[in-house]
Amino acid sequence: xxxxxxxxxxxxxxxxxxxxxxxxxxxxxxxxxxxxxxxxxxxxxxxxxxxxxxxxxxxxxxxxxxxxxxxxxxxxxxxxxxxxxxxxxxxxxxxxxxxxxxxxxxxxxxxxxxxxxxxxxxx
Numbered sequence: 001x002x003x004x005x006x007x008x009x010x011x012x013x014x015x016x017x018x019x020x021x022x023x024x025x026x027x028x029x030x031x032x033x034x035x036x037x038x039x040x041x042x043x044x045x046x047x048x049x050x051x052x053x054x055x056x057x058x059x060x061x062x063x064x065x066x067x068x069x070x071x072x073x074x075x076x077x078x079x080x081x082x083x084x085x086x087x088x089x090x091x092x093x094x095x096x097x098x099x100x101x102x103x104x105x106x107x108x109x110x111x112x113x114x115x116x117x118x119x120x121x122x123x
Contacts, residue, residue, distance in 0.1 A: 014075045016058055017055070017058060018080070019027075020054045020077075020098055020112070023051060023054060023055065024051055024052035024055045024056075026108075027051030029083070030098075030105060031044045031048055034095060034098070035110040039094045040094055043087060046083075046087045047091060050081075050084040051080075051084045051087075051109075053076075053080040053088065054077050054109075057080060058077050060073045061073030067123070070123070071120060071123065073114075075120060078112075078113055078116035081109045081116060082113055083116055085106055085110060085113070086106075088106040089102070090104045092106075
């Protein structure tokens with residue numbers, strides 16, 4: 001399975017393995033910069049789980065042994081991307097001064113949803 005996708009806007013090829021890994025790294029850096037308190041701590045845990053799971057599941061999809069397994073793993077990537085969007089929304093509410101950071105990460109998670117939806121639809 002190819003991990004290169006075309007971006008129709010600028011014709012650049014993006015490596016989804018690298019992009020999903022970078023997203024996970026950005027989630028880790030972002031959560032490390034937040035104050036740990038009774039509200040943030042459970043949100044941080046959930047966001048790290050969903051945000052880093054996207055790349056892990058994409059790596060599994062890339063090595064899938066069957067088309068069915070590939071579709072399942074890509075579906076999990078989409079689900080984890082949506083879940084990350086949810087936790088980022090909650091994080092923005094809990095940390096209004098970090099709303100812009102949450103918005104940037106939310107946008108990347110949203111783009112993953114669109115990418116994985118397209119992969120599911122076209123394969």
